[in-house]
Amino acid sequence: GAGVSQSPRYKVTKRGQDVALRCDPISGHVSLYWYRQALGQGPEFLTYFNYEAQQDKSGLPNDRFSAERPEGSISTLTIQRTEQRDSAMYRCASSPRTAGSPLHFGNGTRLTVT
Amino acid sequence: GESVGLHLPTLSVQEGDNSIINCAYSNSASDYFIWYKQESGKGPQFIIDIRSNMDKRQGQRVTVLLNKTVKHLSLQIAATQPGDSAVYFCAVLNAGGTSYGKLTFGQGTILTVHP
Numbered sequence: 544g545a546g547v548s549q550s551p552r553y554k555v556t557k558r559g560q561d562v563a564l565r566c567d568p569i570s571g572h573v574s575l576y577w578y579r580q581a582l583g584q585g586p587e588f589l590t591y592f593n594y595e596a597q598q599d600k601s602g603l604p605n606d607r608f609s610a611e612r613p614e615g616s617i618s619t620l621t622i623q624r625t626e627q628r629d630s631a632m633y634r635c636a637s638s639p640r641t642a643g644s645p646l647h648f649g650n651g652t653r654l655t656v657t
Numbered sequence: 658g659e660s661v662g663l664h665l666p667t668l669s670v671q672e673g674d675n676s677i678i679n680c681a682y683s684n685s686a687s688d689y690f691i692w693y694k695q696e697s698g699k700g701p702q703f704i705i706d707i708r709s710n711m712d713k714r715q716g717q718r719v720t721v722l723l724n725k726t727v728k729h730l731s732l733q734i735a736a737t738q739p740g741d742s743a744v745y746f747c748a749v750l751n752a753g754g755t756s757y758g759k760l761t762f763g764q765g766t767i768l769t770v771h772p
Binding site for chain 2: 547576578583584585586587588591599601602634636643645646647648649650651
C-alpha cells in the first residue's frame with residue numbers, strides 16, 4: 544500500500560479484555576515503531592523493531608503490553624487485561640532504514656476501554 | 658533519558674507572516690532531529706530533518722536551525738498559510754547505545770494561522 548495501515552481504526556473494549564492492534568508498514572521498510580499518543584501530547588515511544596527483532600521495548604508501560612513482528616513485516620501490539628488508563632491513540636510508524644531516516648506514521652487506532 | 662520540550666505551546670499568526678516554532682532537547686549526543694506536522698485526525702507528517710553536523714537546512718518555505726551549543730532547535734515557516742495550521746512536533750533520535758533508533762517527541766506547539 545501507499546502508507547502505513549493500522550487496524551482497527553477504532554476499538555472499544557471492556558475493562559479486563561485483551562485487544563490486538565495491527566500495523567501493516569510500508570512495503571520494504573525495515574524498522575517499525577509503536578507509539579501511544581494522548582490528546583494534546585506528542586507521541587510516546589513504546590517499542591520498535593528492526594526486521595523481526597525487537598530492538599527496544601523500554602517504553603512498554605508494564606507486562607500487559609507486548610508486541611511482535613514475526614516475519615519482519617506486519618506487527619501486532621497486544622494489550623492484555625485492559626484497563627481504562629490504556630485508553631489512547633496507538634500509532635504505528637515505519638522507516639526505510641534502521642536509524643536516521645524519517646518515520647512514516649499511520650492514522651492510528653483509537654482504543655477506548657470502558 | 659532524553660527529554661524534549663517546546664518553549665511555546667501555542668502560536669497564533671496572520672496569514673503571510675513568518676512563524677518560528679522552538680524546541681529544546683537535553684541529550685547533547687543526539688545526532689538527528691525531525692520536525693513533524695500533525696493535522697486533526699491524522700498521524701504526524703514529516704516536514705524536514707537535520708543532522709548534527711549541520712546547523713541549518715532549508716526546504717520549501719521551511720527552514721530548520723540547530724544550535725548544538727544550547728541544545729535548541731527551531732522551525733521557521735515563511736509566508737504562513739491557513740493550511741499550515743496544525744500541531745508541530747520536534748523529535749530527537751538517541752545518539753547511540755541500545756536505544757539507537759528510538760525517536761523521542763516533544764510536547765507540540767499549536768500553530769493557528771488567521772486569514
